[in-house]
Every structure is written in C-alpha cells, then in structure tokens.
Amino acid sequence: MSQATQSDLSNGIAHKTRAGGTPQAKGTTFVLGRTAKYALLLFFVIIVLMPVYVLLVTSFKPPADVNPETSWGFPVRWPWESINGGPTGFDNWVTAWDALAPALGRTFLLAIPAALIAAMLGSMNGFVLSRWRFPHASLVFTLILFGMFIPYQAVLTPLVQMKTELGLPSNISTLLIVHVIYGLPICTLIFRNYYEGVPIELLEASRMDGAGMLRSYASIILPLSMPGFVVTIIWQFTSAWNDYLFALFLTDVQGGPVSLALNNLAQGAQLANYGAAMAGALIASFPTLLVYIILGKYFIGGLMSGSVKS
C-alpha cells in the first residue's frame, strides 16, 4: 500500500494542475482548496486524538486534582508531586499496574499461542482450498467462512454448558481453545486469498517431479508463506488480546485476561479516581498499539483480507 501511496502522491498533484479554468483562477482555487483540505484533515486528527489526550492528562493527575472544572486541563503539578502527602499522579499508574500485571502476563500466554496455532491451521486450509482444490471446495470454504460472521452469542449458551459439563477451568486455557477455533475462518480466508497469488506452475512442476501434496506444501508453499503468517498472527493476536465477550462468559477476573481485569478496575472508578482507570486503559492498550505502530502496514493488510477480496 505504501508504494501505491508514493506514486499517487505525485499523480494526485498532477491531476489538480490539469483541472480546467483560467490559469489564474486555477491557481487561487488550488491554494484555497489545498488549505481547506489540510485544515479539514487536521481538524479530524484533533477529534480522533481527543480521547487519547484525555486519557494521558487524567492518568497523571492526582485524585485531588480531578474535578469537573479542570477536567480538560493539563495537570497542574508534576506527576511525582503530592498534595499534603496524598497520592501523586504516578500512583495512578502504580495502582493500575498492580491491578493489571498478572492479567497482562496471562493475556500474552493466551494471545501468542492462539495466534500461532490458528495461523498454522489456517495456512493448511488455505493451501488446500486455493491450490489443491477438490469438488465442492468453494462450498466447504463458504461453510467455514460462515463461522467468521456469526454473532458469537449464537454459540455462547451451549459453550458455557459444554464448559461446565466437561469441567473445564475458568482460565485462559479454556479461552485459548475457543480463540483458536473461532480464529480458524479468518485465518483460512487470509491464507486462501494469499495463496491464490502463488503461481500454479510452481506446484504443477513439483507435481510432475512426483511430489505429493504434503511435500509440495512443506517445500514450496510454507517457505513462501511468511507475509501470510505475519498478517494472520497480528490479526489473531489483536483480536484475542482485545476480546471481552468470550472472556466474560468463560473465565473470571482471577484467571481471565486483561480485558476483564481492566473492566473490573474501571467499573469501580468514580469521577475522583478516574486516573487509575485511565492509566489502566493505556497499559492494557499498549501491546496492541505497539503492534499497530511497528507492523501497521500488515495490520491494514489483515483488515483488508478480512473483508474485501482483491
């Protein structure tokens, strides 16, 4: 996408100068239009970032400084300064960290394996469904895909009953199974679309050489699959990390992921100690934001594979 951006940047400007009108009028509208455009873009940036501003400033205010009148203002003292020996701005972060730390660790233990296992299965499915097709492959694919779009509410009641009957624990191991299973459809979709781009000749050549399917998969497809794995792993990691629905129905705060711990911390918050909840929201969002910042390009790729086919 970024390559397209570079070339479109110059193209876009070229369009403008080619537009009609007398040369002078064109110049004026061009400058006006451009200024208005950047002004609009900046205005939207401010709106989108507003909640982040609120999170940051509030998280650094000691509880005594959190009141309606100054709620939009910048902190009036350094985060380490206390008022008459009371809690400081930093104490919000300490409180939030203490409340979330164990859950953060559990969430990594959930999101990483959930991502890896679902990606691996998705890769195998995607390969079969795109490059080693069999009769009714597209029907099978559509049946798998349906699992991605269903409201998970439609499986939750029996899932809860099943968990009780099998005596599964209310912790992340149960959640791990669930995230692998419901991650399968999207991983399959992403890999299937990705493998469609692998030249069929490559596979035919290996078939001629007598390689069976598993052989072709291991020696030709897997080595080419890195970008597909990056996209699916990011996608799965983010959705497992951010999940609240399954976590709420299948685990409890003692053994659940960070979304439960954060909600627990935040629901206790009144206006006065919003600071700790806001620090907690920032801490809980940090891993997915990091993924987004470092691997943003692939994150977008994942979003696209989940919706439009090229």
Next chain:
Amino acid sequence: MRKGIRNWGPPVLLLTPSLILVAIFVYGLIIANIQTSMTDRHSLASEGAFVGFENYITLLTESRFLHSLLNLAVFTVVFIVGTMVFGFIWAWLLDKGVKAEGIFRSVYLFPMAVSFVASGVVWRWLLNSAEGDRASGLNRMLQTFGLDFLQNSWWNEPIWGMAAIAMPAIWQLSGYIMALFLAGFRGIPDELREAARMDGASEWKLYRHVIFPQLSPIALSALIIVSHMSLKVFDLIMAVTKAIYQTEVPATYMWIALTENDYAKASAIATVLLILASLFIIPYLIHTMREEKRSS
C-alpha cells in the same frame, strides 16, 4: 482408485482437524443453542422439557425485548451512517495526493487497534451525563465553547441515548471504512477519470457516473461488515454504561438472562440475533461463492 486416494487423501487430511472443529463449534453449537431455546430451561434445576416456539413468542411480545431491538436499530443506523460518512470523507480527502498521507491514515485508523473495553473507560468519562456546574467530559467542553444548548445527558437520554453510544463505535471504526474506501479509490484506473474529463464531464458528473459506480462494491462490503458488527455490539455497552435498561441491546440482555441461569431465554435471544445477522451474511456469502466459481 489408488490414484484417487493419493489425490484426495492428503487434502482431506489437512482439512479434517479444522472441519471437525468448525462442524462441532459452529454448526453443532448453533443447533444445540436452537434446541435449548425450545425448552423450558429457565433455571439450573429445570429438566428442559420441549416447549416449541413458546420462548420466542414470549420474547417477541415482551416490551423489554422489543425495547432492546429498538435500541439496536437506533444504534445501527447512527453507527452505519457515521462510519460511512467519516470513512468516505477521510478517504476522499486522502485520495487526492496529500503530504504526510501515511500519518493522517495512521491516526484515523489507530482506534481500531484498541479494545472497546479500553476506549470505553475514556468514553464513559466523555459522555458523562452531568450538566451545568458538575459537567465534565463533552458537556464541559461544550460549555467552554459557549455551546451550552448542546449539553445533554448523552446515553441517559431515553430515545437518543443509543445515538450517543454509537459515537465511540464511530470513533473506533471510521478509519477501517476509510481504509476500504481508499483501496477502492486507488483501484479506479486513472484512464477512466481522464476519459471522463476529456468528454467534458464536470467533477460532479465524474463522481456520479464514474467514481461512485466503481466504489459501490466496496461500499456494499463496508455496509455488510458494519451492520454485522453492529448487531453484535456488546463490549462497548458493557464498558460505557454496564448492562442497564436504558442502553440494553439483545446481546447485553442475553448476558443478563444467562447470569440468571435462564438458558432457554438466553439462547432464544441469541437465535434471534443469529437470524438477523444471517439476513446480511447469507446473501453476501452466496454472492462471494458465485464470484469464486466464476473465477476458478
């Protein structure tokens, strides 16, 4: 015969684990859910005798459930219109060659990476219903700008409250729709625009006859994605308002039913949601499948 096994054996082997999992956990559980919804399992102690459509009839004549459907409808309309409008405007502004496009795009898209539970913390604060001296959040900001008449109790408002709840959802997903539309804009060949301009088409006609038709498949995908997300809205409401009557939607009502061990009711609500979602999904999936058959 042996060739057949060699050809179809391995693919089946690779697909089997996933197929079994999907068969049990998607289709099997949906059937189990429908089964439960037709019993009288209203408590843990209940035997679960078959009662047919009784639970559905009760639901569809219950004002509380209808209220939750109405809430969902208001939320969905505002959410769809909001994300489509912002997504389109952002993509349109960015399409025409903007310096630092990457930065704008990243800012607009980043809320997507954050969970509803986390963004709910700040939106609960922004949508605080206190007015006047006690106002904080958006109400306080409106006051600062002298726009007091716009102050309101946000999600506590009986009818328009659900529109307020849609604001965080719009904040979170407009960037996604922008990314879809941007890909759509970039997919329109320059020659098409040029040809239309050569024929003397005005900017409006260019959009009306060239660009909008080219974007419509993407707009349709976006619409389907946003509507099915909307039907499932749960995290956001739990995070911003908790499960209360004013902002109740079927998904949060189902949670309440389940915490009261009313399995039959919970699964009936879930089935209604599934049917609503299927109205969007099934035509979409059939369409995708046909396209694919044509291309292969």
